[in-house]
Amino acid sequence: MQRTLLIYESKYGATEKIVKYLAPVLGPANYCTTDQFKDSYRDFDFIVIGSPVYSGKLDPEIYNFIENNREWLNDKPLALFSVSLSPEDGMNNLDEISGNIKNTVSKKALGGTLKLSAMTEEDSKALDIFSQQVGFPLKDMDNFNLEEVTSYALELKEIKENLIPPAPQREEFIDKFLTSHNTCTLSTSYQNRVRSTPIEYNYFNGFIYLLSEGGEKFANLPLNNQVSVAVYEDYTGFNNLAGMQITGTSEIISEDTPEYEDVLRMKGLKIDFIKRNPVKMNMIKITISKVEFLYSEFKKLGYEAKQIQNFKKLNFNH
Numbered sequence: 001m002q003r004t005l006l007i008y009e010s011k012y013g014a015t016e017k018i019v020k021y022l023a024p025v026l027g028p029a030n031y032c033t034t035d036q037f038k039d040s041y042r043d044f045d046f047i048v049i050g051s052p053v054y055s056g057k058l059d060p061e062i063y064n065f066i067e068n069n070r071e072w073l074n075d076k077p078l079a080l081f082s083v084s085l086s087p088e089d090g091m092n093n094l095d096e097i098s099g100n101i102k103n104t105v106s107k108k109a110l111g112g113t114l115k116l117s118a119m120t121e122e123d124s125k126a127l128d129i130f131s132q133q134v135g136f137p138l139k140d141m142d143n144f145n146l147e148e149v150t151s152y153a154l155e156l157k158e159i160k161e162n163l164i165p166p167a168p169q170r171e172e173f174i175d176k177f178l179t180s181h182n183t184c185t186l187s188t189s190y191q192n193r194v195r196s197t198p199i200e201y202n203y204f205n206g207f208i209y210l211l212s213e214g215g216e217k218f219a220n221l222p223l224n225n226q227v228s229v230a231v232y233e234d235y236t237g238f239n240n241l242a243g244m245q246i247t248g249t250s251e252i253i254s255e256d257t258p259e260y261e262d263v264l265r266m267k268g269l270k271i272d273f274i275k276r277n278p279v280k281m282n283m284i285k286i287t288i289s290k291v292e293f294l295y296s297e298f299k300k301l302g303y304e305a306k307q308i309q310n311f312k313k314l315n316f317n318h
């Protein structure tokens with residue numbers, strides 16, 4: 001499994017707080033400050049370095065760390081982020097250090113916080129001088145933005161996923177898994193309303209079809225057609241993992257369309273029988289945009305156990 005290491009410094013806690021939001025999204029992951037770094041961490045596959053900005057510069061320990069570890073860092077995909085009140089102050093520094101490291105795959109300036117009462121005397125003085133020089137307003141400030149941080153976490157997750165060497169057979173395995181199972185968990189949502197539904201599915205022409213008498217999911221789908229579908233086997237052991245998370249968009253297939261009839265036929269259902277049914281049968285079609293497949297078989301073949309497949313809309317290869 002691709003592992004992520006986050007290395008950071010944080011005198012007043014904002015950068016550390018951000019690291020603690022990023023790490024679980026990027027898991028399997030670990031984090032440490034520069035003095036907690038261990039040589040064994042060099043085995044991690046994706047490195048993220050986060051630094052606060054003090055008086056226009058990154059934390060000195062971050063510069064030292066990069067200087068002293070340049071050799072192995074040059075071989076790793078590296079993401080850099082800064083935490084500061086002014087995004088420009090962060091980005092200017094990130095631009096500068098990324099010029100000296102080989103594989104910088106992402107740079108981000110995130111918002112920090114300033115609480116004057118928490119400041120050491122030395123920092124208060126430094127901040128006072130600096131604020132006079134650059135016209136920095138000296139007051140408590142909070143530019144930390146959790147939505148910005150979680151979006152960044154997802155950006156990094158996507159970068160990390162693109163680093164996974166693809167197993168050539170992954171599409172066949174995905175097809176096989178979806179055709180050899182018949183029950184999924186469909187998740188729909190609209191604002192605070194979240195619904196997970198265990199439901200039988202059919203995988204047909206690269207689409208997922210669901211037939212349902214009704215229920216709360218139909219209150220969410222017209223308002224938000226984004227869905228997530230999970231298909232998985234019971235856990236039997238760490239060497240036997242099989243679970244798929246699908247991201248897609250949904251649409252309701254009207255009962256007077258040829259597609260509705262095709263799907264019923266494929267399911268072996270008599271069209272007249274369904275149409276004569278005293279209650280309506282509602283059909284949902286899911287167009288798959290992304291499959292994340294954790295499957296131990298990939299590992300047995302020498303590939304990453306978690307394989308990611310992105311699909312262009314309506315371009316599923318069948």
Ligand SMILES: Cc1cc2nc3c(=O)[nH]c(=O)nc-3n(C[C@H](O)[C@H](O)[C@H](O)COP(=O)(O)O)c2cc1C
Pocket residue numbers: 009010011012013014015016052053054055056057083084085086087089090111112113114115119123124126127130
């Ligand atoms: C001494 C000092 C100097 C600072 N200088 C800058 C600065 O030059 N530019 C800026 O945007 N923010 C500046 N800040 C704000 C910090 O970047 C912000 O407080 C950040 O959240 C600190 O991260 P930390 O909580 O992880 O230590 C400064 C803060 C201190 C304490």
